[in-house]
Amino acid sequence: MKPFKYLQLLTVCTVLLYSCKKNTDAVQLALPTVTTVDITAITGNTASGGGNVNSEGGAPVTARGIIFGKGTSAVITTVDGTGGGSFTSSLTGLQPYTTYYVKAYATNANGTAYGNTITFQTLGAPPPIPVDDDPLNPGNPTNAMPYPFFSENYLKNNNYYTLAYSQSRGIPVWVAWHLQKEDLGSTPRQDDFRGDVNLPPSWYQVQTTSYTSTGFDRGHNCPSGDRTLTIPANSSTFLMTNIIPQAQTLNQGPWNDLEDFVRNSLVGTTNEAYIVMGNYGTGGYNNLTPAVVNSIDGGLVTVPAKIWKVVVIMPKGNNDLSRINSNTTVLAVNMPNDHRVYTGGTASDWRTYRTSVAAIEADANAAGVPLNLFQRIADSVRPALKAKIYP
Template identity: 50%
Template sequence: MFKYTYRYFLFFLLLLAGCKESEVMPRNSLTLEEEQLLLGNPSGATAEKSNQSNYLITKPQYVLSYSRERGTPNWVSWHVTQDWLGTADRQDDFRADPALPEEWYHVTASSYRGSGFDRGHNTPSADRTKTAADNSATFLMTNMIPQAPKSNQELWANLEDYTRGLVRQGMEVYVVMGSYGRGGTGSNGSAKTIDNGRITVPSRIWKVLVLLPEGNNDLERIDSSTRVIAVDTPNTNTVRTDWGTYRTTVDAIEEATGYNLLSRLPEKVQQVLESQVDKGLTR
């Protein structure tokens, strides 16, 4: 009896050792980094310093493609489940990301100061509240874009709340969010760049969400009937607060960005899901 008890104890210790960066357990036999990028790498980003406009950064909490020239992520990909939602406080520890090559310019917590634009999260703080470390990871500046305050605090906050509400009702959601273009309008008026030209202000902000009932083998469970929400909004302070009015197709976002979204799905499933405008509830 002692022999088996000892084996179970060792197994438990190994599980704990594998959760140093995040206490969230990986799902479907994937690493946490693989979980965040399950639906594909939209731009074919790589972790090579020479790839300055499409530099891949992987974290347990999210995965992103970063542009050195723009000083922002091109896109960020993450997975929202009840496992990720806990009681950790909002850390508010905005800071430079040490994952960037040392010789690159590092956007800092003060880089947006006085710009009239919010430090707009891609992966929301409230999507990562399992632990303080998970929440803190969302405040790295590689997860931020210059976002008009009304866009950030109202329209996108409404969509983020809606997403977490679905998760609390038993859904799980795969999300990819990004931005493109040049020039937005914040509380101080229009601007194409901030931080002495080192950070580009995007003109458009988009998001794609794939919704599933909570379960396993997620990739295999996505079919032509799966609900997919695609949204593309202007980055202005006059944006409407109802995100549903900005719904579009995944195809339209791909055409605007040049990305290949949902690339790990079968081609026939992609064709159906990417051509449809969602007509589901928005609250």
């Protein structure tokens, strides 16, 4: 029986030795494991990326970095050190407004491993510096940019006014325009509400039917009455990118009265105005149901909770920014988008809702809108203007 026992022992040892050799070989041949980190500090020509070598595998990592390019060809490889752990890579020589593909890599004696592929888009050229009568002359209220990847703060020029649009909300964040007597004429109201075909191709286009039977008015931001010089000018105000769901008693009551007051009493024939209208929050009240309504059009159009307007008035002239001082007239209002509020008397008087720019900014920022008006107005003047409440 002893020879048989020796044979068993020999077999076991052989198996163990063979198994140990296989495991050792597997470890020795292992590649590193690496992940790609998000791209940051994106400009038109540069960005920052990198990766993390989670494990060096069966041999030390002798090179690590990223591979990036506009597709599968013409890729660029960086070398950003050796060993495990995290590393940072600089992406340079990029083209503005271009999509790039990036993945991290790590190399050891057994080969090269790659991380996950991520994409990013470089910025384009900044918007041109505004000049007199440009709606953004006093400043870009949320630093909106005209690139589709700024989907919640998309800067759009509708020729007769400028706006920032929110793709997810289906309404503008704000709309800005300049008003003077030269903008006014005898053109009748066009009433040609329509979707804006000049939104980025993949974005949903809100239609006039999106508001049908919702209990909310198609509320203008830049009013039809402020663009009556020509048919194209008036027609532009009926693009749905200029429209928000507005409570009827608000739109047809104090808001309409305020528009008339600004146009006829503040601007008249001798003054000019820089005007911004915006909104924030979610949930308004219509004339159909006592419950709050958060959205319409199957959730594609948000009903804002508050609607505000800021007007800067000055005598007609040139070099507007240099003429704005602490004595310049500022009118600011902030109104709830609530059909139940405007019941007549002082409740339906726009003067009841006067406030300061600073107060509007504080509320808007608390609601997630990065509102900062008057950025191009002199630092020595801006705080005084933001604190004013129209008498």
